[in-house]
Amino acid sequence: MSKIFEKLKVLADAAKYDASCASSGSKRFNQNKGLGNAEGMGICHSYTEDGRCVSLLKILFTNHCIYDCAYCVSRRSNDVRRAAFTVEEVVDLTINFYRRNYIEGLFLSSGIFKNPDYTMERLVRVAKQLRLNHNFHGYIHLKAIPGASPELLKEAGLYADRLSVNIELPSETSLQKVAPEKQYRDILGPMNYLKEEKEERSDHRPQRSKTQLFLPAGQSTQMIVGASPESDYQVLRLADSLYQRQKLKRVYYSGYIPIATDNRVPALKAPPLIRENRVYQADWLMRFYQFSVDEIVNEATPNLDLDIDPKLSYALRNRHLFPVDINQADYEMILRIPGVGVKSAQKIVSSRIYQKLNIDHLQRIGVVMKRARYFIKCPGLYNANSDISSKDLRSLILSGEQQNSLQLALFS
Template sequence: MDDRIIEKLSILADAAKYDVSCSSSGGKRKNENKGLGNAEGMGICHSYTEDGRCVSLLKILLTNHCIYDCAYCITRRSNDVKRAGFTVQEVVDLTINFYRRNYIEGLFLSSGIFKNSDYTMERLVRVAKKLRLEHKFNGYIHLKTIPGASEELIKEAGLYADRLSVNIELPSDNSLQQLAPEKSYAQILQPMKDIKNQLVQATEEKKLFKSAPVFAPAGQSTQLIVGASAENDNQILQLSSSLYKDYNLKRVYYSGYVPVSTDSRLSILTETPVIRENRIYQADWLMRFYGFDAKELLDEQHPNLDLDIDPKLSWALRNPHSFPIELNTADYEMILRVPGIGVKSAKKIVSARRFAQLNFDHLKQMGVVLKRAKYFITCQTRSLNRRDYDMQEIRNRILFGDGSVRSALLTQQLDLFKQVS
């Protein structure tokens, strides 16, 4: 590999690290006709950096030249950074060469927007098309869909890519107008709608014709920047909920804002705490797999997630009228809402209680975290609690341990710290 390519790779791989939506989940592309690579089953393997970024794909930008001037973006037009760009063939060669050396098992390709949306999108599609048709590459390919690109290009992209994604970027159109005035929600949501429609159409065609072409088998996702604008967690979760319902997204990824450069349009210049990003992911998980609605997790009285405890525990503490529940008779949906009980444990409970009455020893064997769950459940009408605790005391005991003296002391210290800060 010559020095020029190495320099480009260094610049464009570094610029791509802020995009976290690079999961390969859902890909099932088989290796056919003695091709190269395989994305069947679980897809590719992943490794992660310390801050949780996925690094298992060849994750690069086609170019970091961009006609837009988004305040939060390192590749924005007005930012003084070193610029570079790959040709279509260079990206294809890098992918094949890195794959043969076992460095990567797939490609995540995005780009700054140069000239216009269609011009950029057409080159991204050409990369995927060359890999699939000329090199018979069957590994995972994730293409970023450029806002404003034509429906025809999006349809073609889905024929060669396993997953497509359009970054919605900010939690509201108002923030987008302030920080990225050349973009709009309408421009971003239209390709999401196009992808959804193509996915529905491809599914229907597959039912009628087995040979019908597959369109983006791993679906579509998006990324949302947390903390670059002033929206609270409630607004973020409400947006995510609507995206899941209206556009059938596989995932919404959340990226804590990193102040990569100064800009007068940015009122927030500090890095978003990792714990906030983590709590939003946990709440997102509850909406997707635990049957929670965004309105249950947060509302106007509670606009932000509690950073000290996870969202499920926070909901349980705010809804004492729902507990305790009897695990031998409660329905599956309610069991899922108990802190300390996950999806697998809930399924085991529902399955096992058909054959025998469950006790706390059974629950422990099933993986239930009793130090959390014990405050919210009974088994055969028995409880592990020595007495009834109010919700604030349950919170303290879970946070600081069961020792009431230590719990009370730490609570007082925490309250004092909050008053001082």
């Protein structure tokens, strides 16, 4: 038993740099009085001291690896303890953690041992045992190993809720530099294959049949930010294309943590957490706020402003669109007001039918007035700063929030 403790420590530690933690978006129901249910919202069962969510048992099958990627802690040339689970050990841990409500399911990744197919086959075997021998309906996320054969990927899709291949670096040139054994072709290949397989199945599947799920929670990927010279524009354009072409459900961004003393990647003092946060905010704007990439960053402003969020930054660059009339404007424009989230925007649109909304109503609805006030028009709000330049408005808003940002700096 003591060996399992050692293995879990090594292989959880090695897996923790993968940012993906989602357990949502699947459509897998508990059937035949089995164990587990993955139909609804994701659940974060715990939070580590770095504030990240713990939703899945996120482990590597092994951290032995034949590759030598500079950004990766498990790279061949790195001197770390190595370990490997057996299929039964992973199954047992998953079931027992799940029964105690510690987790939503399993996120299994692995170093590449022997060859891609050999590795992928092990991961698939774990998922298959959980589903078939243990009647397990919890969430399973498997890594799709670049270079694994289509047959194995297809089988993985039958048992997993989600598969992911990490694109790692935001450009092929950078990838080549730090991971000479990897190419975009090997990463986009499996993504495209899985996308087509999923689409084909949903086209041909008879209506309402839930018996044969194929990757119900789709695919995701991860990109490392700050380990290579790409601008945010390049990062977000690539993400956008992954959402459009490969139909990914999520792109994760991971601020580069200098885990490896390897001269192919820069030596940073601290991980670029603020930049990571801004990139996530921009990603949110694309997915939930109907922004296009070019409206957030473009050739002229290729990088996100680290001091203010991208939505505020957009508003300051496009003052001609503001102030927005709360009682007249379209939903799309209401969404673009700094200080108004998706829920507030919906509430505004549904409530203004009943009465003309004034400043009190907006407060009740939950609009962040100290942010929104400079960008809206409504009864009861006198806007003394309507003629102020964007530059001055930026400093005015920032000075109001200085205390907050000081705290942020202390904790980040």
